[in-house]
Amino acid sequence: MRPQEHAQLSAVAAAAAWPWLKQDVWIPFAASILIDADHYIWHAITQRTLSLRSALHYFQQSNPPRIADQRLLHHPLVLALLLFLAVRLRSRLLGLILAGLTFHVCLDRFHNSRMDRLKRELNEQAHFTCPTCGVQLDELELHTVHTPRVILKRYQPDNFVVLCPDCHHAAHQRPAGSVSA
Numbered sequence: 001m002r003p004q005e006h007a008q009l010s011a012v013a014a015a016a017a018w019p020w021l022k023q024d025v026w027i028p029f030a031a032s033i034l035i036d037a038d039h040y041i042w043h044a045i046t047q048r049t050l051s052l053r054s055a056l057h058y059f060q061q062s063n064p065p066r067i068a069d070q071r072l073l074h075h076p077l078v079l080a081l082l083l084f085l086a087v088r089l090r091s092r093l094l095g096l097i098l099a100g101l102t103f104h105v106c107l108d109r110f111h112n113s114r115m116d117r118l119k120r121e122l123n124e125q126a127h128f129t130c131p132t133c134g135v136q137l138d139e140l141e142l143h144t145v146h147t148p149r150v151i152l153k154r155y156q157p158d159n160f161v162v163l164c165p166d167c168h169h170a171a172h173q174r175p176a177g178s179v180s181a
Contacts, residue, residue, distance in 0.1 A: 001111040005151055006104060007033055013103055024096060031100025038073040074105050114155045118142060122162045130164035141168045 014029040021028070043055040072078060079101060086094035119142040129136045140162035148154060163171060 001107055003033075003036065005154070006036070006107060008151065009107060010100070010103065021096070024092075027093065027096040028100030028103065031097045032104040033100075035073045035101050035104045038071055042072075073101065074108065079105065115142065118155060118157060118160055119162065122157060122160060126162050130167050131161065132163055132167040135164045135166075137164055141165055143168050143171055 010029050010032040013032070014025045017028065018025050039059060040052070040055050043058055044050050047054065047058065049055075079098065082094060082098045082101070085091065086098055119139075122142065123140050126140060127136075128138065128140060130140055141164070143161050143163050144159060145161050146159045148156070148159060153159075
């Protein structure tokens with residue numbers, strides 16, 4: 001899920017939680033956004049650069065890596081430890097931080113499951129054959145053709161096409177909207 005989608009959905013959740021949390025609503029909201037700092041730290045260490053622009057470019061590539069090491073704050077053990085500490089210390093602050101982190105992780109899980117399902121369905125529809133060059137592979141890559149403004153329409157199959165790695169890379173080299181499929 002793109003950072004702006006996380007921010008939009010977190011803002012909606014914060015607005016919904018306002019009647020109960022009042023001025024503390026910023027805590028889970030900030031936690032749900034700042035959780036992705038682990039991606040940036042992983043990138044800074046492995047790529048040896050502190051450039052935020054470089055990190056954004058790296059994670060917005062056609063197939064961003066799904067590496068467990070870059071998701072320290074997303075890890076269930078970290079969340080369980082935070083839950084333990086929040087309960088043990090009876091800390092409202094830690095509980096609110098945990099709520100924001102958990103909301104973000106749930107959004108990630110939902111997004112990944114929907115994208116995996118779309119990829120599988122579109123691969124089957126294409127008979128595992130790239131529509132651009134005709135090469136057959138065990139698994140083609142999912143390419144976004146159109147990103148709707150409305151988040152609820154994000155997971156419709158007509159927003160995507162499956163391509164072989166070479167055609168997928170080439171699609172990202174062309175101007176937006178010029179994918180042939």
